[in-house]
Amino acid sequence: MARVLRPKDRDVTAERLLDSSMRNAYDPDVDIDWDAPLVEGKGFMPEERVSLYGTPLWDRLTPSQRLELAKHEIGSITSVGLWTEIVLMQLLARYAADLDPRSPHTHYALTEIGDETRHAIMFGKGIARLGLPAYGPPRVVRLPAKLFGAVIGGPAMFASVLVVEETTDRLQRSMLDDESIQPMIRMINRIHVVEEARHVRYAREELVRGLTSLRGPALELHRLVTALVAYAVINVLVHPGVYAAVGLDPREARAVALTNPHHRESRRWMAEKIVAFLTEVGMIGGPSKRIWQKAYLL
Template sequence: MTTTASPTSVPERLLRSSARHSYDPEVDIDWDAPVDPTLWGMQPERMSLYGTDLWEGLTQEQRITLSHHEVASIASVGLWFELILMQMMLRDAYDDDPTAAHMHYALTEVADECRHSTMFGKSIAHFGVPAYGPPAKVHRLGRLFNAVVRGPSAYASILVAEEILDTWQREVMKDERVQPVTRMVARIHVLEEARHMTFARDEVRRQVADLSGLALLKQQVLTAQTCFMVARSLVNPEIYRAVGIDPRVGRRAALGNPHYRATMQWMGEKPLAFLRENRLLPAHQERTWRGALLLG
């Protein structure tokens, strides 16, 4: 006989995992460690200009400098989206049952994200580079999306944003060419985001199940547009000024760079497969997903 899992089984399991395996970045990362000028901020092969003529024109020192700025851009955009994510989850929690494991885990995840946002901010400060964040227009759009994205599109967007970073960070944390602080930030984020992604997948499956017609179409469009906004914002063009490259020139080179496009598709492979399985990535939205660089 097949037993149907209780609707609280996933939150309960995640709560137990959170109690056993969590970090405190304030004490688990050596923020006073010196920045080694010979180590990268991130893997060079995953950088937006890798393999381009602009890359070939940079010295090794400039490439490493650019890596510090690029990883700071990714961290600051991750921080920006985590602030949106927390607001989405708290809106859901407002109407949830405060005695249920579902709400308890949602609040645990928000607490995790508070620590992650602080961790990302401290990591940017550690390298002494700007917290670029998304471009100003996208920052303003974030307020609008935060107001209108509800239901499965909220959790689908959370999943995509978190899982593309997860794929990238699983590689970062093992790369000894990369600064120790970057690697430890990646390790903490990977461990704790695994729970968040499990929760998001469960919410998507549960909430999409009964959608059809216009309701499903709305969720498909909102998911695609939100993920486009996040993915295209990861590398703020202003980072290129740090090595004397005009931001417009750098942006154009990055968007046309086959190495970078392959990296973005590699990062998006797992969450996009999940969305397709769950009816949130239909053929009529593929153009938007290609524009986000996450779909080939």
């Protein structure tokens, strides 16, 4: 039985988040030195989180190729993150349109849209500064997402947002104090982590509030949608094109990555906190739980 959480009054929470937004906000145009050169020899993400780490293919790569692969993988993850930020803005705008415009709860939803706009621009500038392609998700994911953005709301919307935000958040947090990572990437991560902490609290409380009366087939539908989003997003974070950038066959390398126990463990590690929360509140369970298992998130 999932523990019943009792979120505080939504406007009380929103007032606190609005106050925090005023006191702890960043401007990426000012707070990141986009003209600073990359530091030679510094990494782009922890080696043990690169999808091929620990495989024979990884062993064949030179140190410079490993750095290059890590750069392309963080660029791919960032590209998907940028795309999800834009989808989230659409969801929040539709959500806020039906709220009381006088409410602090509404004001925070609109504030979050502003945050996400800056984040998307920041990610785009970061990808450009690294000289990387805009990988992003394939059309097979982009097209259903348009339908998702148009019709899905309530608990499935907030749970899906949390899956995306909290999985990437854990990877970013692991780099904040890592001196071996490029300073620009660490600063991008710092800005995103600080501001996303507010977004996560807002979404978690609204999810719990929406679950109070959800039962039976309706609950299973929201569970299913969330599981499908989790499966789709985790599977497109690393674009096959990143392998071609270091001279590997994309199909072979992707097949190796998907069976790599280190990569599977990284997936579980990234999703560990949000999976625990969603299980606790009852959003992971029933037949759709197998989808989480197939994505190696459980």
